[in-house]
Amino acid sequence: MTTLALIGTGVVGERIINQALKLGTYDIVGIFDENTARMEELAATYNLPTAASLEALLDLTPDWVYIGTPPVSHAPLAEKIAARGLHVLSEKPLAHDASDGEKMVAAVQEAGVKSAMNFPLMYGAAVQKLRDILAAQELGEVTRIELHTHFPHWPRPWQQNPWIATREQGGFIREIFPHYLQLTNHLFGGINIIAHDTTYPQDSTRCETSVAALAKTDAGIPVVINGMSGAAQMERIDYKIFGTKKMLTLRNWSDVLVSEADAPEVQLELGAEKQLLEAVANDGFVVTFEEGLKVQQWIDELLK
Numbered sequence: 145m146t147t148l149a150l151i152g153t154g155v156v157g158e159r160i161i162n163q164a165l166k167l168g169t170y171d172i173v174g175i176f177d178e179n180t181a182r183m184e185e186l187a188a189t190y191n192l193p194t195a196a197s198l199e200a201l202l203d204l205t206p207d208w209v210y211i212g213t214p215p216v217s218h219a220p221l222a223e224k225i226a227a228r229g230l231h232v233l234s235e236k237p238l239a240h241d242a243s244d245g246e247k248m249v250a251a252v253q254e255a256g257v258k259s260a261m262n263f264p265l266m267y268g269a270a271v272q273k274l275r276d277i278l279a280a281q282e283l284g285e286v287t288r289i290e291l292h293t294h295f296p297h298w299p300r301p302w303q304q305n306p307w308i309a310t311r312e313q314g315g316f317i318r319e320i321f322p323h324y325l326q327l328t329n330h331l332f333g334g335i336n337i338i339a340h341d342t343t344y345p346q347d348s349t350r351c352e353t354s355v356a357a358l359a360k361t362d363a364g365i366p367v368v369i370n371g372m373s374g375a376a377q378m379e380r381i382d383y384k385i386f387g388t389k390k391m392l393t394l395r396n397w398s399d400v401l402v403s404e405a406d407a408p409e410v411q412l413e414l415g416a417e418k419q420l421l422e423a424v425a426n427d428g429f430v431v432t433f434e435e436g437l438k439v440q441q442w443i444d445e446l447l448k
Contacts, residue, residue: 152212238436283387315351
């Protein structure tokens with residue numbers, strides 16, 4: 145049984161709780177949130193113990209501690225957790241910026257503890273399907289990668305909190321792009337951002353409203369990045385891999401479609417879903433802080 149403690153009981157923190165309980169191989173030894181009303185609500189819902197303070201939570205010495213708080217708090221929390229000799233599972237993005245990300249990498253390396261990041265996309269059946277198709281070279285030579293993200297509302301209706309729309313910590317570049325930049329890094333290696341244009345509203349406290357960028361992978365594959373909020377359409381996220389034989393699309397996180405010239409898209413059947421916590425408990429594939437730092441550096445560049 146793997147023991148787990150959680151800092152932060154927001155929407156994603158609740159998903160982690162559900163995932164742990166469903167697997168049945170985790171013992172949640174405590175949760176902590178400065179929002180005591182929300183913490184007590186989840187404690188009652190899932191019959192979980194609460195901690196009166198961060199220090200009290202860490203005193204429980206769980207195997208892993210999950211950080212599900214706003215990005216600006218990730219680095220100081222990771223440093224405290226690692227200093228206790230506990231493994232650290234962090235929400236994405238890794239940190240507020242690359243400088244904080246470097247502190248997190250140093251903290252886990254110096255303490256000799258494990259790190260993992262909650263990139264649910266990376267552990268799912270859709271990405272496994274992409275890996276399989278690329279490994280079989282079904283697309284031919286990959287000639288281009290494109291990411292298109294369009295949101296009618298930001299924050300999205302279910303995503304209301306005090307920081308998600310702020311320039312300091314929020315925005316879709318921080319919240320959505322890390323998943324797909326990490327996916328690109330995993331499938332094709334690092335990228336170099338050649339040019340970008342990021343648009344912000346007049347209100348200096350508010351996050352970006354659009355971004356357009358050109359990049360290349362380390363192997364020279366062109367990458368187009370396009371995102372905006374306030375789009376007059378349904379929310380849609382398309383990650384496209386163009387090949388000389390076929391094109392592969394990952395749509396809205398979980399739909400995988402393939403197409404050929406002059407033919408409609410065909411949706412593919414996927415295998416069984418895997419879960420982050422399953423990989424964490426069994427030393428499977430996880431996104432480490434070192435990988436998360438690479439993504440953080442690209443996010444910082446796009447936010448300029």
